[in-house]
Amino acid sequence: MKLSENPIFITQKRLVRRGGVLAAILIAALVGASLLSGLIAYLADPTNFPSFKSSQEAGKMFYGWIIGVEILVLVVGGFSRISNTLVNERKAGLWDSNRLTPLKASQLVTGYWLGSPLREFYMAAILAGIGLVIVLLAKLSITLWLGTQILIFSTALFFGLLAILVGLVLQKPQAGIAFIAVFFLLQMPSFAMPKYLLTNFLLPTYGIANLFRDSVNSENDYSMHEWSGLPEIFGLPIYPLVLSLALQTIIGIFLWRAAIRKTANPFQPPLLRWEAVAIFGILLFAQHGLIWDLWRGQFPTAVLYNKYFRADSNAPILSIVHCGTILLGIIILGAAGLQPEVVRIKILRLGIKNLRAIFSESSAALALVLAAVSGVILLAQFTASGNSDSWEIYFIALLNLLSFFLIFSLLLEFCRLRFRRRALGFVALWLFILCVLPFILAGVFTNGAIAKLSILSPGIVALADSNNENLNNLLGIVAGHFGIVVLLFIGWQRQWKQLLARAV
Amino acid sequence: MANPFLAIEHLRVDFPEIVAVNDLSLAVEAGDVCGLIGPNGAGKTTTMRAISGLQECTRGSVKVGGHELASEPDALKRQLGFMPDFCPTYDQLTASEFLDHFARAYDVPNRAKRIEECLQLTWLTEKTNALCEELSRGMKQRLVLAKTLLPDPKVLLLDEPASGLDPLGRIELRKILLQLREAGKAVLISSHILTELSGFCNTAAIMERGKLVTFGTIAELGQKMSRRQMSVKWRGDGEKALEILKNSNVKNLEAANLGATFNFDGDTNALDELLKTLVVQGVRISEWRGVGDDLEQIFLQSGAKELM
Numbered sequence: 001m002k003l004s005e006n007p008i009f010i011t012q013k014r015l016v017r018r019g020g021v022l023a024a025i026l027i028a029a030l031v032g033a034s035l036l037s038g039l040i041a042y043l044a045d046p047t048n049f050p051s052f053k054s055s056q057e058a059g060k061m062f063y064g065w066i067i068g069v070e071i072l073v074l075v076v077g078g079f080s081r082i083s084n085t086l087v088n089e090r091k092a093g094l095w096d097s098n099r100l101t102p103l104k105a106s107q108l109v110t111g112y113w114l115g116s117p118l119r120e121f122y123m124a125a126i127l128a129g130i131g132l133v134i135v136l137l138a139k140l141s142i143t144l145w146l147g148t149q150i151l152i153f154s155t156a157l158f159f160g161l162l163a164i165l166v167g168l169v170l171q172k173p174q175a176g177i178a179f180i181a182v183f184f185l186l187q188m189p190s191f192a193m194p195k196y197l198l199t200n201f202l203l204p205t206y207g208i209a210n211l212f213r214d215s216v217n218s219e220n221d222y223s224m225h226e227w228s229g230l231p232e233i234f235g236l237p238i239y240p241l242v243l244s245l246a247l248q249t250i251i252g253i254f255l256w257r258a259a260i261r262k263t264a265n266p267f268q269p270p271l272l273r274w275e276a277v278a279i280f281g282i283l284l285f286a287q288h289g290l291i292w293d294l295w296r297g298q299f300p301t302a303v304l305y306n307k308y309f310r311a312d313s314n315a316p317i318l319s320i321v322h323c324g325t326i327l328l329g330i331i332i333l334g335a336a337g338l339q340p341e342v343v344r345i346k347i348l349r350l351g352i353k354n355l356r357a358i359f360s361e362s363s364a365a366l367a368l369v370l371a372a373v374s375g376v377i378l379l380a381q382f383t384a385s386g387n388s389d390s391w392e393i394y395f396i397a398l399l400n401l402l403s404f405f406l407i408f409s410l411l412l413e414f415c416r417l418r419f420r421r422r423a424l425g426f427v428a429l430w431l432f433i434l435c436v437l438p439f440i441l442a443g444v445f446t447n448g449a450i451a452k453l454s455i456l457s458p459g460i461v462a463l464a465d466s467n468n469e470n471l472n473n474l475l476g477i478v479a480g481h482f483g484i485v486v487l488l489f490i491g492w493q494r495q496w497k498q499l500l501a502r503a504v
Numbered sequence: 505m506a507n508p509f510l511a512i513e514h515l516r517v518d519f520p521e522i523v524a525v526n527d528l529s530l531a532v533e534a535g536d537v538c539g540l541i542g543p544n545g546a547g548k549t550t551t552m553r554a555i556s557g558l559q560e561c562t563r564g565s566v567k568v569g570g571h572e573l574a575s576e577p578d579a580l581k582r583q584l585g586f587m588p589d590f591c592p593t594y595d596q597l598t599a600s601e602f603l604d605h606f607a608r609a610y611d612v613p614n615r616a617k618r619i620e621e622c623l624q625l626t627w628l629t630e631k632t633n634a635l636c637e638e639l640s641r642g643m644k645q646r647l648v649l650a651k652t653l654l655p656d657p658k659v660l661l662l663d664e665p666a667s668g669l670d671p672l673g674r675i676e677l678r679k680i681l682l683q684l685r686e687a688g689k690a691v692l693i694s695s696h697i698l699t700e701l702s703g704f705c706n707t708a709a710i711m712e713r714g715k716l717v718t719f720g721t722i723a724e725l726g727q728k729m730s731r732r733q734m735s736v737k738w739r740g741d742g743e744k745a746l747e748i749l750k751n752s753n754v755k756n757l758e759a760a761n762l763g764a765t766f767n768f769d770g771d772t773n774a775l776d777e778l779l780k781t782l783v784v785q786g787v788r789i790s791e792w793r794g795v796g797d798d799l800e801q802i803f804l805q806s807g808a809k810e811l812m
Contacts, residue, residue, distance in 0.1 A: 007608035011594060011601075018596045093592030096558050097651075101609035102581045267560045341520050348518060348562050420520065 001107055008098065008111020012085070016118045028123035031069055032130030035062045039134055059138020060212055066131040067148050067208070074124040074156040076180055078117035079163040083176030085116040086167025105263035109256070112167075113160045124152070147211045147241050151204040158248040161255040165270055168262045186327070193317060195231045196294060197324070198287040202251070204244040206231065211241075233289035247286065254279050258335075269336055273366060276336035280370050283328060284377050287321055292384070316464035322397060323456065326404050329370050333409050337363030340417045344499055358496050362413055364489075367405035374401045392471050393462045396478060400459035403481040407434070407455060410488040417495035434484075455481050507570065508533045509583075509690035510555070510659045515564035517547070517554050517714075524550040526714040528564070532659070532690040532707065537681060539701040540694040541803055542711035548694035549589060551711070552661045555692075556586040569658045582610070585657035589664040589694075591644035595637035599628055599647055602636055603654060610655035622650040625683070627676060642673035649680065660684065662693040678704060698803055710803055718802075725802045734775070736782075737763035737791035745787040752778050765795060 003009055042049045042058045052058040089095045098108055128149050135145040159180075166176050187205065190197035200206040209227040230237040258270040271279070294317065343361050359365055375398045382394045411430055415423035434455045442451035451457055458474045458481075508531035517525040525547045532538045540548050553559035555566050557573055557580070566573040569583035594602055600619055607615045623629050626646040631639060639647060645665065652660060662681075666674050681704050684691055695701050701708075709719040718725060734754075738745050742762060749757055753774065754766040768775055779792055 005608070007605050010608065011597065011605045014601060015594065015596050093588055093590060094594065096588070097592050097606075098609065100556055100558070100581060100584070100586055101606060102578055102611070103609050265560075341518075345518055345560065345562050 003110065003114065006107055006111045006115075007101075007103065008108055009115040012111060012115025013118055016116075019119070021119050021122060024119050024123050025126055028069075028073070028126040029130075032066060032127050035065050036130050036134055036137075038062055039137055043137065055138050056140055059134055059140045063131055063134045063138070063140065063144070063148075064212065066127055066134060067152060070124050070127045070131070070152055071155075073127070074117075074120050074152060075159050077123075078120040078156050079159045079166075079180050080176050081117045081120060082112060082160055082163035083167040083170070083179075084173040086112060086164065087170060087173045087176070090167070099263070105260045108263050109164055109259045113157075113164055113259075117156075117160065120156075124156070144211050148208050151207050151241060151244060154245055154248050155204055158252050158255075161252055161259060164259040165255060165262065168259065168266065169270070189320065193320075194226055195229070196291050196317060197320065198247070198283060198290060199324070201231070201240065201244045201286075201290075202247050204240070204248075207240040207244045231290060232292070233286065234292045247283075250282055251279065267342055269338055269342075271332065271336040273336060273369075276332045276366060277369055277373060280328060280332050281373050281377070284325060284374060287324065288377050288381050291317060291321060292381070316460070318463040319460045322401075322459045322463050325374055325401060326456065326459075329367075329374075329401070329405050330408050332370065333363045333367060333405065334412065336366055337409065337412060340413060340496075340499060344502075347500065355493060355496060355500075358500075362492075363409040364406060364413070364492075367409040368402070371398070371402040371405050374398065396462040396471060396474050397459045399475075399478045400455075400462075400481070403478060403485055404455055404459075406485045407481065407488060410485065410492045414488060414492045414495055417492075417499060452477055455484075509569055510692060511565075511567040512551075512555065513565045515551065515554060515566065516562045517550050517559055518562045519550075522714070524714050525554060528711070528714075528716050530709050530716065530719050532692050534658070534688045534690055535685060536707050537685050537691040537693060537705050538707040538709060539705035540692055540709050540711065541696070541698060541701065542694075543696055545713075546696075546711040547714040548696075548711060549663055550714075552586065552663050552692070552694060555661060556584060557581075558586075582655060583658045584661065585652035585655065585659070586661045587648055587652040587663060587665055589667060591641065591648045593636040593639075593644055593647060596635065598633050598635055599623065599639070600632045602647060603651055606651045607654050612654055618654060622653050625653065626650040626680065642669045645669060645673070646676070646680075649677075653684075658690060660689055660691045660693075662691060664695055665693065666695065708802060722802070732775070733765065733767050733795040735763065735765045735791065735793055735795050736789065739788040739790050742787075744785060745782055748782055748785055748787070749778075752781070754778075763791070 039058055039062045042052060043055060046052070046055070046058075049058060052061070086095065089098075131149075132145050134140075135142065162179075163176060166179050170176065170179075183203075187199050187203055190199045191205070194200045194206050194209070206227065209224065210229075213224045213227045231240055231243060232238065233243070254271070254275050257275065261268050261272075262270055338361055343358065346361070347357070378394060378398060382390050408427075408431070412423070412427050415426040415430075419426050436454070438454035438457070439451050442448055452461065452474070458478045462471065462474055510532040512531070513529050515525055515528040516523065528547075528551060530538070540551065542548050550559055554561050555568070555573070557577055561573075566580075568580045571579040571583060573580055594605070597605065600623070603619045603622060604615065607619055612618050620629070623632055626649055628643060628646055628650060631643060631647075636644065636647065645668070649662075649665065652662075666677050669677060681691065681693070685704060685706075693701060693705070705722065707719070707721045708725060710717040736745070736749075739762065742759070742764070746757070746759055746764060749764060749766060753770055754768055757764060757766040768778070779789070782789060
């Protein structure tokens with residue numbers, strides 16, 4: 001079925017037009033025209049704008065504003081529009097009405113994905129057009145315009161798929177905005193080392209900034225130097241635009257599959273087990289590929305320096321990667337974990353009532369697999385580092401990942417079984433107590449030792465400090481974390497037994 | 505039943521704390537209008553959502569037009585029309601655009617003509633170009649019914665279609681349902697207001713707490729009834745009639761002007777015998793009927809306790 005014949009797309013188009021599209025287009029045109037007139041004013045009389053050294057510099061500034069607004073409209077606005085549309089249509093019962101038609105899940109998803117943010121697409125098209133005029137007038141490279149537009153458009157599509165999933169899972173429209181705010185906040189720390197952290201490529205911040213930096217600046221210009229040059233994956237240079245598009249396409253395919261699956265059957269988890277492992281593996285592989293050259297043969301001291309950082313900058317890049325791995329694991333475990341109620345119905349259907357079968361369905365089993373994947377990738381990194389002193393650190397990091405993944409998956413299921421709808425609130429509370437509170441207390445009491453009680457600490461401390469003399473101490477803390485795993489496992493088992501007793 | 509349009513066997517739906525539908529089996533044939541009756545929370549809506557595939561079943565099978573829900577959901581969708589108990593409409597679309605959306609989704613041939621037919625059938629022709637948000641609740645309900653009828657499905661699931669309708673709307677709905685029955689559709693219609701269903705249901709399924717209490721044609725269920733409230737009227741002197749009634753198996757006999765009401769314990773044959781006795785003894789009967797409609801009596805006799 002062609003997009004122009006897709007009933008969902010046609011209806012969304014009608015709704016967008018009826019909701020008033022002219023005002024939105026005029027606003028975009030007005031914003032764009034003001035920025036364009038700013039550039040024209042500079043070109044007419046550069047002496048009025050002493051802060052700009054050249055027309056190119058002025059053009060970059062004005063075009064930068066254009067793409068800033070474009071990102072806000074297309075990526076943030078589009079995300080919000082899609083997720084809100086889906087949440088509202090689910091509430092109204094229209095989503096179910098559409099699901100009952102013979103339309104395929106892929107047609108439903110496509111209709112909402114491309115149809116509901118049409119107003120934002122129109123606005124972005126106007127801004128992109130004005131942006132092109134600015135680029136041409138300022139004699140900037142056309143690749144700057146083309147590259148940035150491709151990246152913004154691909155990111156909007158990528159976020160659109162995320163919005164579909166968010167809209168299918170969340171209950172409140174506002175939650176979509178909260179989701180995107182968290183996403184951007186998490187992105188912020190990676191600006192410190194833009195070329196080495198994957199989030200800068202998944203969201204194409206490096207690609208866009210690099211196009212601005214390298215399209216005009218001369219080699220002697222050291223401003224924004226950390227955004228200059230090509231990133232390397234396992235030592236091989238790659239264009240940031242290509243890397244961003246590749247990452248967004250790969251993850252986008254998984255998101256697409258998840259959206260289709262969730263549309264066809266809302267009772268399934270968004271991710272299948274193999275997909276969860278594949279996404280985790282691909283992202284982790286790419287991340288370690290980015291820091292590969294930084295490490296090879298130089299672990300762990302080289303972690304602290306790179307050619308752009310001062311020797312005393314003490315950039316704990318592997319600690320950041322370690323935290324990112326944990327965060328990614330949490331997201332994957334949350335997305336792939338089955339709801340206990342779904343497992344209960346499966347048990348009722350199959351007539352199986354033993355805990356071993358439950359464990360294989362549980363996300364705790366997936367936690368073991370994710371830890372194993374991390375272990376293999378980390379092992380490659382440590383082996384390549386060629387430093388025998390690093391093995392103890394490797395095991396501490398790996399055990400920390402394993403204990404964290406197990407704690408999270410067991411905690412999530414325990415809370416889902418015990419607290420049902422309030423489960424996520426309790427999981428957040430416990431994660432705050434286990435992860436964040438020790439750092440806050442350490443700050444309040446100015447006692448760094450308290451921070452080591454956090455379940456994040458062993459990995460962070462071991463990986464950040466090349467001269468750590470207290471590795472045995474860290475092993476003791478990890479052992480304590482496995483104590484938490486055992487306690488959670490007992491509670492988890494008890495909750496499942498109670499649920500199984502009711503499964504008649 | 506040989507090949508019912510809608511066949512449900514041992515259907516079970518589980519919710520976290522309760523079994524919402526438990527071991528439900530029923531069948532609706534072409535031209536049947538089956539009333540799914542039960543109090544709030546009996547599992548009527550869950551049953552309909554499970555039949556349409558919107559609610560996951562734990563066990564059991566659902567067949568619509570010979571297509572199994574579990575293995576042929578797409579083929580089943582083309583045979584089934586589901587009208588939920590609320591009216592989901594796109595408020596910013598006109599009535600005809602709303603129907604066009606679903607006509608395209610069902611790939612209905614000759615779209616414009618079919619939309620016109622459905623609007624006509626539901627008395628909405630005048631509202632063709634009105635925005636959905638401008639329609640009254642009753643009109644929205646009829647529009648959603650029109651949408652349900654668009655693909656000409658064999659089986660219709662109507663969940664509380666008359667709730668919120670004014671008396672005129674109910675009369676119109678009744679006419680539409682009779683037309684559908686005549687057109688040979690299999691209709692499963694739920695309600696907890698029995699007067700809504702009487703007159704056009706020829707079968708009934710009574711549910712309580714997720715379980716089917718009784719199921720059959722109205723005639724079959726009437727036969728099964730052991731107790732009913734009756735009203736009789738006669739011409740002339742009623743003393744003889746009252747004497748006969750007092751001496752027969754009746755309770756709570758209350759005489760009124762040229763008539764009486766009473767409760768009768770016994771099956772239809774025993775009731776027929778009583779009428780015969782009255783006539784043979786020379787009582788000039790002018791009216792002989794059950795008090796309350798058939799469905800209400802069936803429900804009261806079914807053992808289900810929690811209506812309304």
